[in-house]
Amino acid sequence: MSLHLAPPARRPGRVPARAGLRYLVRTFGCQMNEHDSERVAGLLASDGMIPAAVLDEADVVFLNTCCIRENADDRLYGTLGHLKAAKKRRPGLRIVVGGCLAQKDRDQVQERAPWVDVVFGTHNLHRVLDLLDHADEWGPVTEICESAPAEEGFAADLPARRELAHSAWVTITVGCDNSCTFCIVPLVRGPEVSRRPGEIIEEVRRLAADGVVEVTLLGQNVNSYGRDLGVDGRRRPVFADLLRRVGEVPGIRRVRFTSPHPKDIREDVARAMAETPAVCEHLHLPLQSGSARVLRAMQRGYTPARFLQRLAMMRAAVPGLAVTTDIIVGFPGETEGDFRATLEVMEEAAFDGAYTFIFSPRPGTPAASLEGQVDPAVAAERFARLADLQQRSSLAGNRALVGREVEVLTEGPSRKDPAMATARTRTNKVVHLPGVFPPGTFLQARLVRAAPSHLMGRPVP
Numbered sequence: 001m002s003l004h005l006a007p008p009a010r011r012p013g014r015v016p017a018r019a020g021l022r023y024l025v026r027t028f029g030c031q032m033n034e035h036d037s038e039r040v041a042g043l044l045a046s047d048g049m050i051p052a053a054v055l056d057e058a059d060v061v062f063l064n065t066c067c068i069r070e071n072a073d074d075r076l077y078g079t080l081g082h083l084k085a086a087k088k089r090r091p092g093l094r095i096v097v098g099g100c101l102a103q104k105d106r107d108q109v110q111e112r113a114p115w116v117d118v119v120f121g122t123h124n125l126h127r128v129l130d131l132l133d134h135a136d137e138w139g140p141v142t143e144i145c146e147s148a149p150a151e152e153g154f155a156a157d158l159p160a161r162r163e164l165a166h167s168a169w170v171t172i173t174v175g176c177d178n179s180c181t182f183c184i185v186p187l188v189r190g191p192e193v194s195r196r197p198g199e200i201i202e203e204v205r206r207l208a209a210d211g212v213v214e215v216t217l218l219g220q221n222v223n224s225y226g227r228d229l230g231v232d233g234r235r236r237p238v239f240a241d242l243l244r245r246v247g248e249v250p251g252i253r254r255v256r257f258t259s260p261h262p263k264d265i266r267e268d269v270a271r272a273m274a275e276t277p278a279v280c281e282h283l284h285l286p287l288q289s290g291s292a293r294v295l296r297a298m299q300r301g302y303t304p305a306r307f308l309q310r311l312a313m314m315r316a317a318v319p320g321l322a323v324t325t326d327i328i329v330g331f332p333g334e335t336e337g338d339f340r341a342t343l344e345v346m347e348e349a350a351f352d353g354a355y356t357f358i359f360s361p362r363p364g365t366p367a368a369s370l371e372g373q374v375d376p377a378v379a380a381e382r383f384a385r386l387a388d389l390q391q392r393s394s395l396a397g398n399r400a401l402v403g404r405e406v407e408v409l410t411e412g413p414s415r416k417d418p419a420m421a422t423a424r425t426r427t428n429k430v431v432h433l434p435g436v437f438p439p440g441t442f443l444q445a446r447l448v449r450a451a452p453s454h455l456m457g458r459p460v461p
């Protein structure tokens with residue numbers, strides 16, 4: 001897939017030192033990590049580097065690690081095991097590890113894999129070039145900050161190599177003040193820090209001037225945006241206002257955000273979504289479990305009834321709203337009754353899509369040491385039932401759209417058939433349609449067929 005380089009924002013005074021060298025980026029994890037990877041790629045490009053297609057071509061390999069859901073340790077150290085041989089063959093190869101797992105494991109990364117040249121934490125990505133210089137000059141280096149420096153934490157002016165030229169992530173908060181018992185984010189990303197609204201709008205304006213038509217506002221809990229920004233008794237900025245302001249930036253035709261927290265989403269956000277034409281009719285609202293008991297053990301701060309109430313409020317306010325969610329199966333202590341409660345809430349919520357996970361303990365989180373860990377075979381069986389229900393729900397939702405004409409935004413050729421284009425609706429549904437269109441083309445499409453994960457469409461002349 002082609003990558004788009006935003007105008008380089010090289011640090012003043014730095015002469016590009018790696019012109020013509022090649023870099024490879026591997027990202028594990030969430031959108032926050034993908035966005036961080038884009039910024040590291042942008043920094044490397046601002047130093048004169050170009051992307052490598054394969055490992056053997058790369059002079060710098062950057063692994064952006066995640067410790068939220070996957071078997072993070074296995075994946076990282078497995079990949080580093082493969083890289084050991086490459087480093088032996090080519091000692092000049094620089095191996096860089098960043099992201100959540102690096103933040104959590106700190107010095108252990110280089111203890112376990114001494115062939116790694118640079119390790120940096122979630123608050124240090126803007127330092128990647130300096131750290132590479134240090135490694136060239138002095139040898140391996142680890143740099144981890146405990147928390148985001150108030151202004152630098154967003155590394156806002158870093159260049160980014162976007163995967164799609166027309167679409168960009170925009171960070172609005174980093175860190176999280178909640179304490180969900182399964183989640184490692186507060187530990188590795190620190191407390192929540194909001195970015196000033198003027199700075200966000202300025203970035204969105206710059207992106208629009210660079211041809212971006214779609215932005216996704218990123219935060220661990222976007223609804224608590226601005227809580228830390230109130231000064232001198234002035235009204236502090238809130239997420240609903242930010243949505244409206246971003247939606248007014250000329251050239252931006254689609255505004256998305258992820259993720260809101262069910263305990264914090266309010267009517268002001270629903271109204272902002274409904275009244276701001278650029279804000280898309282899609283909401284990712286993570287349920288996690290439909291059992292009140294399990295939600296309490298997760299410390300999520302809402303009951304299933306409250307979740308459904310908030311969902312109904314959002315759907316009433318935003319016509320045609322598509323809703324996706326996250327579900328964790330097999331949380332410690334989850335009984336068959338708890339799991340059935342999740343299925344019931346899912347039936348009632350009729351989600352358009354769900355990211356479903358089997359619970360796996362994250363060392364350092366409270367849930368890792370809870371009693372009643374669920375037998376993996378039981379969790380796997382529940383997972384299959386959940387996936388089956390969600391497939392049916394997604395298919396029903398997509399079938400209801402067949403025959404409609406919708407606006408889609410193309411992303412490029414379909415992976416399976418280059419004669420087809422892949423696009424997305426405003427509701428974030430994937431649509432495949434015949435024809436070749438440049439990425440970033442807005443089209444009207446008639447939806448003609450539905451599958452659980454996508455729709456087929458035809459361009460409307």
Ligand code: SF4
Pocket residue numbers: 176177178179180183184185186220221261
């Ligand atoms: S809201 Fe909960 S799940 Fe989300 S990042 Fe914060 S602690 Fe983790």
